[in-house]
Amino acid sequence: MASAVEQLAKNANWGALAKATELKQRLLFVLGALLVYRLGTYIPVPGIDPFVWNEIFSQKGGGILDMFNMFSGGALQRMTIFALNIMPYISASIIMQLATAMSPKLEALKKEGESGRMKINQYTRYFTVLLATVQAYGLSVGLEGMQGSSGPAVIDPGMFFRISTVITIVGGTVFLMWLGEQITSRGVGNGISLIIFAGIVAELPRAIASTLELGRQGQFNFLELLSLTGMIVAVIVLIVFMERAQRRVVVQYPKRQQGNRMMGGESNHIPLKMNTAGVIPPIFASSLLLLPLTIVGFSGASGGDFTASVAQFLQHGQPAYMLLYGGLIIFFAFFYTAIVFNPEENADMLRKYGGFVPGIRPGKNTADYLDFVLTRITTVGALYLVLICLLPEFLIAKYSMPFYFGGTSLLIVVSVTMDTVAQIHSHLIAHQYEGLIKKAKLRGRRG
Numbered sequence: 001m002a003s004a005v006e007q008l009a010k011n012a013n014w015g016a017l018a019k020a021t022e023l024k025q026r027l028l029f030v031l032g033a034l035l036v037y038r039l040g041t042y043i044p045v046p047g048i049d050p051f052v053w054n055e056i057f058s059q060k061g062g063g064i065l066d067m068f069n070m071f072s073g074g075a076l077q078r079m080t081i082f083a084l085n086i087m088p089y090i091s092a093s094i095i096m097q098l099a100t101a102m103s104p105k106l107e108a109l110k111k112e113g114e115s116g117r118m119k120i121n122q123y124t125r126y127f128t129v130l131l132a133t134v135q136a137y138g139l140s141v142g143l144e145g146m147q148g149s150s151g152p153a154v155i156d157p158g159m160f161f162r163i164s165t166v167i168t169i170v171g172g173t174v175f176l177m178w179l180g181e182q183i184t185s186r187g188v189g190n191g192i193s194l195i196i197f198a199g200i201v202a203e204l205p206r207a208i209a210s211t212l213e214l215g216r217q218g219q220f221n222f223l224e225l226l227s228l229t230g231m232i233v234a235v236i237v238l239i240v241f242m243e244r245a246q247r248r249v250v251v252q253y254p255k256r257q258q259g260n261r262m263m264g265g266e267s268n269h270i271p272l273k274m275n276t277a278g279v280i281p282p283i284f285a286s287s288l289l290l291l292p293l294t295i296v297g298f299s300g301a302s303g304g305d306f307t308a309s310v311a312q313f314l315q316h317g318q319p320a321y322m323l324l325y326g327g328l329i330i331f332f333a334f335f336y337t338a339i340v341f342n343p344e345e346n347a348d349m350l351r352k353y354g355g356f357v358p359g360i361r362p363g364k365n366t367a368d369y370l371d372f373v374l375t376r377i378t379t380v381g382a383l384y385l386v387l388i389c390l391l392p393e394f395l396i397a398k399y400s401m402p403f404y405f406g407g408t409s410l411l412i413v414v415s416v417t418m419d420t421v422a423q424i425h426s427h428l429i430a431h432q433y434e435g436l437i438k439k440a441k442l443r444g445r446r447g
Contacts, residue, residue, distance in 0.1 A: 026186065036179065037195055037198060041075040041082050044079060047154055054077065057076075057077050073199025080172075084135055088173050092128040092131055098339060133170050136165060136166040139165070176195060188424055189416070193416045196416070211228075235410060239415070240414060242384050243273075246272060247272045249270040276374075281336065282407060286325070289325055347366040357370075385411075392407045
């Protein structure tokens with residue numbers, strides 16, 4: 001069976017894609033939705049002087065603004081209706097996952113199946129609106145206090161500006177949340193991930209052009225540029241390898257008599273990914289470390305201020321920043337993995353269905369074994385994330401390369417690409433199976 005599936009996957013070429021009408025419609029829907037998203041990143045928020053804001057953003061860059069601007073595809077730098085992008089929804093989803101693991105009521109709701117999942121999703125949407133409202137209001141208040149060389153960033157400050165800005169930005173976030181869900185249900189791939197992916201990829205040409213401009217200005221020579229390119233390719237290859245890597249824990253099911261037939265006896269496996277936490281640890285670690293820089297940039301604190309002193313130590317390329325960044329990535333990798341995979345629950349589920357790990361007693365011993373295996377592979381996965389994220393940080397600090405070449409952005413782009421391609425292959429295989437079944441039915445009728 002496995003060989004047949006592999007053969008079908010190999011035969012899933014562009015000829016098959018041309019015949020898969022439903023898949024073509026899904027891909028066209030994704031392209032259309034992403035086009036709408038990109039158009040929205042150029043619609044400005046009313047009441048803001050774009051030239052003054054662009055000047056202010058350039059002066060206050062280097063903190064968490066650069067990271068959010070990368071995820072928004074440049075929408076924050078242009079201060080458009082999608083300035084917050086989909087980040088409030090991602091934050092709400094992560095917080096709801098943590099709350100589900102800590103709250104018995106939410107955990108019981110999660111175990112109710114589809115109805116419980118829909119309720120949790122609804123709570124996540126409400127929480128997204130709340131987070132977006134708070135962030136949009138804070139952004140509007142911060143904009144009113146900003147001054148550029150040619151005047152204030154807000155043309156007519158006041159309560160009307162704050163209310164209109166909150167409504168506009170929250171509306172943009174809610175629209176992106178809806179658009180992401182539509183892409184997931186009517187397109188191919190995860191809609192939220194594809195929106196972030198599109199934002200990063202859309203700004204890559206500008207990042208490449210600015211890197212080449214740095215080379216023209218003499219910041220690095222041709223050999224160094226070639227070495228940087230080779231290193232980026234090597235990092236991408238490493239990401240592909242590690243994101244596909246998994247530890248398969250063999251599970252055996254005993255034979256049982258059911259009527260006149262002998263059922264069971266087959267073996268299966270629990271796939272444990274090397275990087276279970278995905279891109280969450282770098283995002284959390286970056287947000288925490290870049291927050292002091294952003295506070296200093298907006299408040300205009302002096303060098304003697306405690307926050308400003310801390311921010312000086314947390315600049316890109318500083319030893320304190322690198323050590324804290326790596327340590328926080330490792331912490332969040334273990335923390336988030338513990339949230340999304342519970343060894344005791346999986347051990348109880350195996351015992352409930354009669355499965356067992358060969359050589360390990362069911363129950364607590366199985367839970368301890370799964371925890372031991374997961375701890376070892378998470379250690380490797382966390383070190384891999386540290387390597388992927390710190391290498392580009394050295395380049396950003398030494399050569400002033402654009403933020404888009406950071407480890408987090410590369411990790412998102414490669415991971416989303418792999419997931420989307422895998423789903424396209426799944427659709428092609430399903431389409432070929434449908435064709436084989438139809439042919440078999442026709443032959444059966446003729447026979």
